[in-house]
Amino acid sequence: MKKLLSVLCAWIAALGLPGCDYLNVRELKPGVSTAAEVRERFGPPQMEWLNTDGSVTWEYSRQPEGAECYMITVGPDNILRGIDQVLNEAQFARVKAGMSGDEVRRLLGRPASTQFFELKQETVWDWLVERGSTTGDPTYLTVSFDAAGRVVGTGRYSKPRP
Known part of the structure; x- marks a missing residue:
């Protein structure tokens, strides 16, 4: 069994x-x-x-x-x-400006999604870091990369449930 x-x-x-x-x-x-x-x-x-x-x-x-x-x-x-389990605050704090995509992936693993923003010439990777609950929305960590593929910033957002 x-x-x-x-x-x-x-x-x-x-x-x-x-x-x-x-x-x-x-x-x-x-x-x-x-x-x-x-x-x-x-x-x-x-x-x-x-x-x-x-x-x-x-x-x-x-x-x-x-x-x-x-x-x-x-x-x-x-x-x-x-x-x-690397999707935690200590690992998020290790993401620094200037890091490459490979370095970020080594820290956090494969992102949930990637998106390119033409006007800013930035690529943003998202990770679901909190699923949410019946009273809260899912939360995502974002890492933004410039045209050279280097980290320029991080952020968070919540995605409202439909």
């Missing part, structure tokens, strides 16, 4: 639905779980980031519908080192 639940959660996660992420994160143990166990639970990563120490960080973004992005680091020994 546990194997069936794991397979079902991996399948749901592969579709980009965070329903089983809570269970998967709780059951994976840094220093104990293997890379194969991570892939079994989360599926293939959307991006692989190679680190200078020989480890690799796998990106599992739940955008555009989910307000999570997991960066899961696996050591060169194929043992799980850590799981971080």
Whole structure:
């Protein structure tokens, strides 16, 4: 039964639905779980980031519908080192003017959407950072890039529900 639940959660996660992420994160143990166990639970990563120490960080973004992005680091020994949900205030504060798109993606994962504004010659990436509730609207973080692809600013907005 546990194997069936794991397979079902991996399948749901592969579709980009965070329903089983809570269970998967709780059951994976840094220093104990293997890379194969991570892939079994989360599926293939959307991006692989190679680190200078020989480890690799796998990106599992739940955008555009989910307000999570997991960066899961696996050591060169194929043992799980850590799981971080990077859509949080500490990571947002690390986004600085002059950063490239790759640097921002490495911090926050794949954005929910991108949009180019012709008059300003800016590209804006959005991340859903709070789903909202029955009384509140969803909140998005924005990062604006100039024509050279460098960060020029960040912001937030709420999208009223229809």
